[in-house]
Amino acid sequence: MRACQIIEYNKTHQIRQIPIPSTSSLRPHELLLKIAVSSLCHSDLEYQSGTLSNTLPVTASHEGTGTVIAAGSAATAFSIGDRIMAGQTFDRCGECDDCRGPEAYQHYCSHQGPMMSTQRNGAFQEYLVVDARQATRIPEGMSFLTAAPLACAGVTVWRGILNAEVPKGGWIGIVGSGGGLGHLGVQFARARGLRVVGVDARDEGLDLTDQVGADLVVDARLGKEEVVRRVMEATEGRGVDGTVTLSDAKSAAAMGCAITRKHGTMVYIPVGHALEIPFEEVIFRDVRIKGSFLCSPREATDMLECVVQHGIKVQSTIFHGLEEVPKAVEQLRAGTYQGKGVIVVDEEAAKAVR
Incomplete structure (x- = not known):
């Protein structure tokens, strides 16, 4: 599959061919998404510059949406075909004070695995493994184009x-x-x-x-x-x-x-x-x-419902194809577009609203 990756710090993102994640290797709590739309966050500039800790090469973007095409045995909250807004965090331990505390603390788990775009590939690629425990179902009436910028911003x-x-x-x-x-x-x-x-x-x-x-x-x-x-x-x-x-x-x-x-x-x-x-x-x-840092899945669900109920508008500049990521990054750096930079990975999926 194609992936837009950071290869060297302070260098332009590059399109590369990397293996598609195997469905047979999914752990019990994981989902495999076919990515529809991903989005660019200001902190992606920090990853590109090396200010935030990440291992290279790594696929950029931590704002991903897509359709479930495979699920681990314990990911029973979701079904094949569900439209998902990915969470950024993975593998929280479930045992520490944060994990046992209020749900709004759980994504602070000190023992969790790496986040997207750090030591784990992000959403500027065609297929993506996400943690079902941190994922959120996209509500009816909301497009992938609307949902992607909400995954972090x-x-x-x-x-x-x-x-x-x-x-x-x-x-x-x-x-x-x-x-x-x-x-x-x-x-x-x-x-x-x-x-x-x-x-x-x-x-x-x-x-x-x-x-x-x-x-x-x-x-x-x-x-x-x-x-x-x-x-x-x-x-x-x-x-x-x-x-x-x-x-x-x-x-x-x-x-x-x-x-x-x-x-x-x-x-x-x-x-x-x-x-x-x-x-x-x-x-x-x-x-x-x-x-303040991200939010919990329940809070994310409340946020998505608020967007639908109140007709909240996401100001976006849309870029078509992973090849457009370097241009979007430079425009973000220069501050020459309003709102969020959104990258359409799957054109057909991006057009659909359920």
């Missing part, structure tokens, strides 16, 4: 909003609101009955933030003092109840804290570098900092 920002713990009717800030995760986060927050402050530093990001319905849109280029002033004015001097920071800009975490009310929560999601937050925010204003 959707689940990540959904859990970030849950972790911000903003009550219905409250204010939530989203720093980086006009990106692939951010524009989904604005819509998720509004679907949950929250009022949204969207902060972005790009004209196209600000436009998209406005299009998807943020109650207040603020340009980060105005500077922290002016951004805070506008947020305080809109929130009657309190600040937002919680913030989800999605931007990896050096100043983004500090901005997220600054617009958050005293004793509120700032949830931080980007990977790749250290946070820089003034001590005054943590000590004198008691802003609580949380990290």
Whole structure:
């Protein structure tokens, strides 16, 4: 089968021929998918650069969707022909505190196997083995084109909003609101009955933030003092109840804290570098900092149902064929497309909506 792989760090992805996974080698909890649509995530740039730990060569992408064509003996929750949104994690131990704790902790298992695009091949290939325990069935009425970007961007920002713990009717800030995760986060927050402050530093990001319905849109280029002033004015001097920071800009975490009310929560999601937050925010204003990473299968199911019920739109730029991956990667690096870069692997499957 064809696979688009990272061969060397800081080099262009390459199309290679690799073996199709054997159905006879599936372990009890595994599924074999025929990939329909996969998506490009900002962290794919970190894998390409070697910032995140991965073994080369490795197939890129951790946002995959496809149809079940074979299943292990214990993967009884799914049937041949089911349409699946793949989870990124594999082989959690089932014995540690995380695995035995709430479901929302299980993907933090310290003893689990490698994730997609690390030491395990990802979704930019024609067939893919996934862990059935971390997979989610795509609901009726949703296309693969919609589902693929939700496999990482959707689940990540959904859990970030849950972790911000903003009550219905409250204010939530989203720093980086006009990106692939951010524009989904604005819509998720509004679907949950929250009022949204969207902060972005790009004209196209600000436009998209406005299009998807943020109650207040603020340009980060105005500077922290002016951004805070506008947020305080809109929130009657309190600040937002919680913030989800999605931007990896050096100043983004500090901005997220600054617009958050005293004793509120700032949830931080980007990977790749250290946070820089003034001590005054943590000590004198008691802003609580949380990290957030993916979500559980049950939370992912809730997220997919929210997309269907509320008509949430995924802003995507569609690329046709694995050969288009290098172009998509360079456009992502340059920031020249809106929303998510989506790669159609199987054209016929991509057209179908059940």
